[in-house]
Amino acid sequence: MNEGDTVKFTSTVTGYTGTLSYKWDFGNDGSIESTSTEVTKTYNNNGTYTVNLTVTDNTYSASDLETIIVKKLFNVTITVKNDSGNIVTDADVEFNNIHKNASDDGKASFLVNSGTYELRVKKSSYITYYNNSVEINSNKDIELKLKYDENDYENPKITLITPDQNQKISTDSVKITYKVEDDSEVNCSLQLNEYLNSWVEKGTHENPEKNKENSFTLLGLNSGEYKYKVKCTDRYGNIGFSDIRIFYVEINSLSSSAGTAEMTKQDEDINSIIDKINGLLTEFEKLDKEEREVFETLEIQKKLDNAKTELSRFKRDLNNLIWRNLNETELKEAEIDIYDQIENLKDEIPTSLSVIDSTEFVAYPKDEDIENITITYLNSKNSKYSKKQEKSFIEGIKELQSLLTVTTKAKVVEISYLSNKKEKITLIEKELKINESSNGLSLVEYIPKEIAKDTSEIEFLFDYETILNDPLISINIKGLDKFAYYLRKEIKLEDIKKTKSVLITGGEIPKGNQITGFGILTNLKSGFISSDNTRILIEVLIIIILSLVYIGYSIKGTKTKYYFGDRKSLKNLKEIKRFIESAKSELDNHNYHEAKSFYRNINLIFKNLPQDMKKEVYKNIVTLSHKLDLFYINKLLDRAEFSIQNKNKEVAISAYNEITGLYKRVPLEYKSLVLEKCNKLRQSLSGKNVN
Known part of the structure; x- marks a missing residue:
């Protein structure tokens, strides 16, 4: 207990006869200070005290001793200043796990026993002060100085002004205005969501005015929904985003300055194609499991949506021809060019698909395959390695394969298109199961010449890096659980088993002072030692x-x-x-x-x-x-x-x-x-x- 604390003393007595009497001796010196059954006492000074209680019944007496240790309290006053010696107010001072805010004079006071304590002081724009060995054995005044943090850790704050949320716009252009707040220079960009949460940069501002309206202008917009936001980055690398807003463009492409005209034959033709696409979406809902997998892997839904967007653009372009200063020949050529693009687009709009044949298997690469692929991979790095380095690296890659299981699904698919074109493709999809984090790992995919002569014959549905056109490619598999590619021809499904997937570390073999996996600039001067x-x-x-x-x-x-x-x-x-x-x-x-x-x-x-x-x-x-x-x-x-x-x-x-x-x-x-x-x-x- 501490100085000034009050203690309530009680007793429990058993096995007595008759009436009990109590004698409380708080100094254990024979001086009786109370005869009550319960006693309250305040200890104002530190020290060790012995309490003696004697209880007597009609026949016997019994005593019990209790030792009370009273600890001394010390006043610790902490004064917070900055490097210039000026008072810092409202700093968060933490001492003995107790938080207090520094007052207007920069002080915070604590009452503690003797011992070793932690002291932490935090204040925005200053580097946190910390000391985990503050010794206290007397009253103490501690003055500390916080160092100003020259770095900025606050993200820029962006406020969107126009257009309003869900605003409808009847023209093909829109002005987007915003304000940005930050203490340093910033660069800002307009981000537009074009498809499935894919944000595309549509304009940039270098160091726009702070706390004032800035604007981007979008031109040539089609009718539809648009999501937008503004991103700003300050000189310290802090990034801020505005809220996401939506606006709608609703353009009556059939109107002119003279009024509303009747729908032309060309509009009817394009609308007819759009109606067919909408009907296809209903038909594709009836696909079986294997066909549905193909539909999703080839992102046919996305292709159909993009086709409708393109057709709307073609319709707009056709209607706008009348406003261009074209002679009869030029007008005809422009119409033909647009109709040619429409016909080409019809070649890419799937109307049906069916799986002719399929296979599924799990295969593991042989040691010989791992060695050949790894050596080819290393040779592509244009670096020279010793035989010992190569051997060590290859052995490591072999051991790495125990982490990976690849399930391969291959399908021969027949696809019909809106232009009545038909083709057969071979779709290869690989599902990955990795027994630990894929950070720092890549997958090297080997595709034999029986399947493709080079990478130009393959449609890859993922990001990759070409190692050799033979083909041999590298895939960053961070966050990837499957990938797919296809060829516009029918492949024997037995040949698919000749493809090899080898797990490999993302970097090169370390050599001396070489930085693994990172080509480095040397002798960059100016500011190297700081x-x-x-x-x-x-x-x-x-x-x-x-x-x-x-x-x-x-x-x-x-x-x-x-x-x-x-x-x-x-x-x-x-x-x-x-x-x-x-x-x-x-x-x-x-x-x-x-x-x-x-x-x-x-x-x-x-x-x-x-x-x-x-x-x-x-x-x-x-x-x-x-x-x-x-x-x-x-x-x-x-x-x-x-x-x-x-x-x-x-x-x-x-x-x-x-x-x-x-x-x-x-x-x-x-x-x-x-x-x-x-x-x-x-x-x-x-x-x-x-x-």
């Missing part, structure tokens, strides 16, 4: 030290039990685990600076842990470090992109040089997440697209 680079070097040393500690445990091969008497170490271990979870949570909320603050605190505590406890949290600390690096790499990439857009090559190069140091440290699965953006940045800096 305070941030110093931070990188320090953290690299920390990781190396942690790695050596972990290796030491692996060699030792024995487990040491915790010394449970070391309460401080156990408390520190618990604190590290809590900080790791807090840092993860902050990263999930895109609060890099807060997460980094927790990480620094972890490293401060980690060095004082016993070795057996270090082993328990080491892997989690390293994983957290990698996640922080990945987050910061993405921030740097956004910053570099912003600088390139604003013709600031020096800043972009500085960001790139930071990325190279961070990139070397993260594991392969993290590299794959930023590899494409890193390569794009490298190409921008090495080309002539930055002035």
Whole structure:
């Protein structure tokens, strides 16, 4: 208990006869201070006190002793200032797990016992202050200074002005206006949803005026529904989005300045095709299971929707010919050109499909296939490797195949089109089951010449990279559970089994100082050594030290039990685990600076842990470090992109040089997440697209 606390004393007595009498001696010095059955006493001073209670019945007496320890309270006053020595008000001061806001004089006061406490002070626009070893054994005044955080972690705020939600527009053009708020320069773009949540950039503004109306204008719109939003990125890589709004364009393409004209024959023809497509959608609902799979894999629904959009555009173009200054010959040629496009479109509108033959199987590549495909893959990298490196890499790839199961479905399909054209295709679909995260992994697909002479004969329904035209392709399978491709001819289903799917790591064989999987620019000058680079070097040393500690445990091969008497170490271990979870949570909320603050605190505590406890949290600390690096790499990439857009090559190069140091440290699965953006940045800096 603490000074000033009040205690209520009671007693329980059994096995007595007659009436009981009580004598309370609070000093255990023979001085009786109360004879009541219950007593309340306040201890105003710290110290150790002995309470003696004697109870007497008609025959006997019995006594009991109780020791009371009263702890002294100390007043701790924390004053918060900035680097300039000015008072910082309303900072969140956390001491002994109690939160208080600093008052107008920058102070927050706490009453605590003697001991070691944590102190954390947070304030927007400042770097969080943390100290986990504040010793208190007397009244104490603590003055601390918060360092101003020069980075901006706030996302731009965008407000849409026009058009209103669900507004109907009767012209083929619309002006979209918005306001953006941010403390730094921003670049903004208009995003339009064209199909199935696929957002397409329709215009950009470099550093638009803040807190004032800015506008984009869309021209040549067809009748229909449009979803739009505005995206803005500031110089620190923070990204903000506006709300998503919808507007409708309703154009009467049959009207003219002279009034409404009768529907022309050409309108009737196009409307007839659109009506047929609408009827097809009903017919396709009757497909059986196998045919439905083909319908969905070939995205026929999307093709039909796109065809209707194209036909509406053709109808508009035909009706607009009258307003163009064309002579009779030019008018006829323009009409023929549009009708030719309509006929070509009819060649691509499926009206029916049927599965003629199908097969399904699970196959695993042989070691010989894995070796040949892996060597071809490595040769495509245009790098030289030693035989030892090649052999080691190939053995690793062989072991990797145990993670993958590929189920292949192949179908020969006959498709009829609106133009009465018929064709047979062979559709190959592969379903992937991977027993762990696919981050950092790619799939190499080998297609033998019995099926296709080269990639030009294949219609791929996914993104891929050509390794060889023979064909051999690479697929990024992150988040991918299946992929498909087809050939416009009938293939023997037995030959489909000759296709091979090999799981492979996304990077190259590490060679010396080469950065795995990332072609790097060298000798990029200007701003290479900075305070941030110093931070990188320090953290690299920390990781190396942690790695050596972990290796030491692996060699030792024995487990040491915790010394449970070391309460401080156990408390520190618990604190590290809590900080790791807090840092993860902050990263999930895109609060890099807060997460980094927790990480620094972890490293401060980690060095004082016993070795057996270090082993328990080491892997989690390293994983957290990698996640922080990945987050910061993405921030740097956004910053570099912003600088390139604003013709600031020096800043972009500085960001790139930071990325190279961070990139070397993260594991392969993290590299794959930023590899494409890193390569794009490298190409921008090495080309002539930055002035």
